[in-house]
Amino acid sequence: MQKIKKNIAISDSGFVFDPGTGDSYSLNPTGLEIVQLIKSGKNFQEILHEMLEKYEVDEESFERYFYDFTATLKQLRLTEPNGED
Template identity: 70%
Template sequence: MAKLKHNIAISESGFVFDAGTGDSFSLNATGLEIVQLIQAGKDFPAIFQRLTEKYEVDPESFERYYYDFVATLKQMNLIEQDGED
């Protein structure tokens, strides 16, 4: 399960700040929703269910986009490296 690092601050507008590095990023509304669900401890099946019910997206596309997004979060050092999804 993906897990955000403890020193990450996220605003309601999608501004992400990494206190450890001083880096900041901006997320769109969907990215913010996914990050908030990850931060709340939700795993992929729970996130998948919630977002595929809320948005018109086919399951295969969502899964691909989700794992690409999580990989990007890992590259930005926002997620613990031992997280599987």
Template identity: 55%
Template sequence: MQIKKNIAVSETGFVFDPTSGESYSINKVGQEIMAMLKDEKTPQEIRTRMCEQYDIDQASFEKYYYDFTGMLRQFQLIEEDE
């Protein structure tokens, strides 16, 4: 899964999609996940990193992770050929 290259994420968590003109706000955790997706980390790498950093088990994280990425897809922030 890859975030579209032209999506800009600011330090304050403001996400701007210049193709649609839409903007969104995400929290710190969302920013971290977006950054890892931009770095083309795999879901496994992201899960390991987040479970190390936060007090959450792998199954719970996965549920939230797929909710989050589903939303990114719905908002068309993911590359179309994915």
């Protein structure tokens, strides 16, 4: 499971700031929720369970979205380089 870098600042409104690069991003509410679950140490199965309980989404669609989203986080260098699955 990928881990969000410790120095990444994330506001409750979804504003993400990387002090190492000076880059900033905005997350939608679902993206923010997923990032917060990742930061809290939850694994994919725990995140999947929470999202299926809360939203009307099927497991396959969420899994695809989740891995696309975490690939984007990795591409933006917001995750630890060794935080691979």
